[in-house]
Amino acid sequence: MKIILAKTSGFCMGVRRAVEAALDSPNQHPQPIHTFGPLIHNPQVLNLLEERGIKSIDTVPEKGAGTILIRAHGVPPSTKLGLEKAGFNVIDATCPRVIKVQTIINKHADSGYASIIIGDKEHPEVMGLLGYAKGNGFVAATLGELEALPSFEKAIIVAQTTQNKAFYEEIKQWAASRHPRYTVFDTICGSTxxxxxxxxxxxxxxxxxxxxxxxxxxxxxxxxxxxxxxxxxxxxxxxxxxxxxxxxxxxxxxxxxxxxxxxxxxxxxxxxxxxxxxxxxxxxxxxxxxRLQKTLLLTNLYGAFGAGCLCYAASTLQGIHHRFSVSLIAMLYVLTMHIVNNLTSNKANQYNDPDRAEFFRAHKISVSFLSLVSALGYLLISFSLGLLPFTIILLMSFTGLSYNLKLVPRKWFSGKALGIRDIPGSKTFFVAAAWGVIAAIFPVIAKAATPLNFITLVAFSWATVLVFARTAFYDILDMQGDRIVGKETLPILVGEEKAMLILRFALSGMGLFVLAAGLAGYLSSLGYLLLICPALMLGLLEMHGRDVAVPGLRWEFLVESVFVLAGITTFLWTAFYLN
Ligand code: SF4
Structure with missing residues (x-):
């Protein structure tokens, strides 16, 4: 089956703005936090908001405490005033496009115009708009209802912002032929x-x-x-x-x-x-x-294979005679850390990656066993390489495993236990650095005779920036779910646009660095060939920017394939150029 996904599907600007304001409120405004009416029509999200202490109320209480957020639909001015009088700190997240319609109605009501709103009487946006008509507002959902209204001397017609465009065109024609003195405003929002x-x-x-x-x-x-x-x-x-x-x-x-x-x-x-x-x-x-492709991606066996390829490419770039055992360590390390991470953070996956969450829930015992075997495997192989490689890998394992642990006790920091993962944006940098070390630095350490040098720095930069782009890119795709569960990833901290800019800048900068190192004679021709990886990653970012990305497993497969391509390129270069 071919699935064509609409570019315009999902949150519009106004809803996204209101949801983000609600999720940011616990850190910025007096608690408890409420929304006036349900923030969005999704029971799961509403439950999660409740878990985060954000409850919805539907009527204005006599007395209120904390903060209340007015959602994107807006409210009548009397409701807003009532909430303020009740003692709430009111955050008005009414969509700017709805505010524009409220302003039109308000201004004309002051000049004695009747306001005809084409929309659904029961819809909160329409109820809010009606509040600005100063008792001279009317709602019509059909041409029949419009016909039934009295003839006004002065009137304006506005549409609910999400009204059907074609239907509103009919309304405009009706007004032009029946009541040319009425002023009709185009208030359907661009997003709709x-x-x-x-x-x-x-x-x-x-x-x-x-x-x-x-x-x-x-x-x-x-x-x-x-x-x-x-x-x-x-x-x-x-x-x-x-x-x-x-x-x-x-x-x-x-x-x-x-x-x-x-x-x-x-x-x-x-x-x-x-x-x-x-x-x-x-x-x-x-x-x-x-099923095979799905299993390889869900278990991250494909991603782990990509880590092995990255290690193979980075060590060959440094002129190190490649040992399969070193790439195997990289693969098994990444596989273990990925499984542990998924077993301990399944909550975010329920939203961002439901297939993976279900997979890890259903196969908890077998994936735990796989991670155990994998960990034993890379520890034994690294031990066979010498004490230093083993110590490095052991340290990396402890650091990786402690990522999800609460290292700072609850009583030390405002009642909240903290771990490395609680450092905002830490995951993106942590994962990139770990892959960079295991792909570019570990092969040098494992081959005790080779010193760390400038080429190691080039290989490390190449591998680290690629993984940084991959991880931050996944974070961009997962922003909504991460916000809901309170994860502070890099894109959430700086915003999607800035995060995309950082990624483009990092990938281009790394590409130029590798190119300069090649031109200065530090790298073999493989250095130029491996530039295909940042170029491809930039291409994938571009596809996302133009909304031509396909969500789901195929997209993940494409991103992970950048690393596999690094391995294939290196293999072909070694086979045809070196021999
Ligand atoms: S006016 Fe448009 S952008 Fe604003 S909330 Fe309504 S549909 Fe969304």
Missing amino acids: ENRQAEIRQMSKDVEAMVVVGGKDSGNTRRLAAIAAESGKPVFHVESEEELETEALAGYQVVGLTAGASTPNWIIKRVHNALESMPVSRAGKLRFFFY
């Missing part, structure tokens, strides 16, 4: 327009559409209705569990989109479920290879 335009086009090119989002989310229901206008089957689901497997498995090309309040990880889950659907019905061989 683009989303609707994309789904109209997409539904022409696919056999069926899957629309992901809350059943009570107005904008998602509207997307489903627009897709249905094409006459193609439309499946509106809240999660992958609601996918009609039997019905969907018969289609070759399926379009996938999601409402403005649907988190990334839910889209990812639905995408993964769709991706695995036709394979289970295909021939046994294809099914076998699909």
Whole structure:
């Protein structure tokens, strides 16, 4: 099955802004933290917010304490005033585009205009807008309801920001012919327009559409209705569990989109479920290879193989006669640390990587056994290489294993136990440094006769920056889930745009450094060939920037393949150039 993912699917600017404001609130504002109404239509997320102490209230209490956040839909001015009077510290996260519509209504209401809002009476945004009409506001959801309104001397017409664009065009024509004195404002937000335009086009090119989002989310229901206008089957689901497997498995090309309040990880889950659907019905061989690829990625055997390739390439770049045992140590070390990390941080995976979370939950004993065998394997091999390599590997193991431990007791630091992982952004640097050491420095130490030199620094930079880019890139893809579970990764600290800039800068800088070292005569021609790796990584970042990335296992496979490619390039260079 070919799945076409809409570029516009998922959180819009306003929802993302409100969700981020809510998640950042516990660290920035007086507690307890509340939201006025549920932040998004997703029960799991709401439960998690509650676990983080962020509760939703629906009415204005007489007395309130702490902070309350007004979500993207906005509220009537009287509600905001009531919340302030009750004693809350009010954080207004109303979307700027909704504020624009509120301002239009407010200004015209002051001049005696009636305000006609085209939207859903029960929708919180419409209820909020109505509050700005100073008692002279009317809501119409259909042309019939509009016809039934009295004729006003002065009136404006505005649309709920997520209204159907085509329907609003009909309203405009109706107003022009029936009440030309009415002023009509284009208030459908650009994000909604683009989303609707994309789904109209997409539904022409696919056999069926899957629309992901809350059943009570107005904008998602509207997307489903627009897709249905094409006459193609439309499946509106809240999660992958609601996918009609039997019905969907018969289609070759399926379009996938999601409402403005649907988190990334839910889209990812639905995408993964769709991706695995036709394979289970295909021939046994294809099914076998699909399962093999999935298992290799979920256990990180493929990633570990990539670490071995990186080590092979970095040691050959330094002119060290390669020993298979050194690459095997790198592979087994990375495999062990990855399994331990996944066994101890399964909570974040539930959101970012549900397949992996399920895999580790279902195979807890076998993966634990695999990590044990793997750890024993690399310790024994490194011991056979000498006391120094063994000591280095032992130290790296302790550091890796202690990453998830709470090293600073609760009583020492404001009641919160701390570990290395609690240092903001630590994972990105920690993983990159560990891979860099094992790929570029360890082979030198294992070969006791070779001293550390400038070429080691070049190889270390090449390997470390590549792994840094890979890890930070995964962090960018996982930002929403990480925020929810309170993980402070580099992209969360600096923002997605700056994180992408840092990655581009790091990869380009490293590429120039390797190139300069090559031109200065420090490196063999392999140095130039290995520049293909940062170039490919930059290409993948570019694909992500242009929204042409495919989420899920295929994407992970592409990223990990950059390291495998380093190994293949080195192998070919050794076979055809050296011999
Ligand atoms: S749909 Fe548009 S107006 Fe509504 S919250 Fe999102 S960005 Fe803001």
